[in-house]
Amino acid sequence: MGPDYVKFDSGKLGPADASKSPRFADIATFARLPRLDDVDSADVIVVGVPFDSGVSYRPGTRFGPSHVREASRLLRPYNPAVDIAPFAEVQVVDAGDIPVNPFDISEAVADMERGADELRASGARLVAIGGDHTLALPMLRSVAKQHGPVAVVHFDAHLDTWDTYFGAPVTHGTPFRRASEEGLIDLEASLHVGTRGPLYSKQDLRDDERLGFAIISTDEIENEGVPVAIERMRARLGDRPVYLSVDIDVLDPAHAPGTGTPEAGGMTSRELLRMLREFSGFNVVGADVVEVSPAYDHAQITAMSASHVAYEIISAMAAHP
16 A cells, blocks of 8 residues: 655645654655656656765665665655745656666666666656765766756765776766766866865876866865855856766765765765755756765764755755756
8 A cells, every 4th residue: 555645736746645654654765755656757856876886995885775765754845945845846756776787887887877868768857866976977978968068066075086996997986087088067167065185196186177177175165154155156157057966975974974985074964955055046957965875874864964965956956947
């Protein structure tokens, strides 16, 4: 017996009705939303990508999608921070997971791109829940087929524009170098937000700039404030279509301990959510939320943050249908 979904005046199906089915009951779709096969069409699709064979340190993010779904049970239909009920404005569904090869990175990346293409064929926008950051490359390949090069806003402690690891060209530390080389990103409008910590050398920064990225570091956010960071971000993006990529390790380990490569001195969850709410004014054509590793996540702290990140992204998409 399936859950009773809320039906809005707009005709959209929303979350399971919490007055009829407790939040801890039923199958854990994202925010207790309908599954893809429960609706005739969808505007925004949440999809899991349970893959972590591209990690360079702590594994476990293959279990991230289910962990984030569990934590998302507490999300509610109305977002007062941006005055929108996203699930009433656009039809949002959970498509389950894209099955990927856990032993072969190249084959897995092809699986991800093919799965994204199939889900996007009807015109829906995707919010991918990882999984490791490798998935950003196939997601961008899929998005670029429709939109051409897009402005990438990459929230992360790390640059992820390194070249190879042990000779492997596609890992969770290389997706944006490959994306830049393949012409998938707008070289005049893309940027990293929240970067911090040691690098291999100063050349990392030179390479990153050449690949098309500006940087708003955590130190700059601390020293200048979130409003200044938002203005810099807006000036960089202009009116271009935007792809949002959020590595949960952009947050300080106090706010996101359950991740593979934590770095001290990160953003607070409040700062991150504040910046994401600015995207209601942009055309967000796709997004991912990655690197949640449940084995290191006590009390669902990281998954709770990730679920709210995805919710704010969906709200931004609903504000700009």
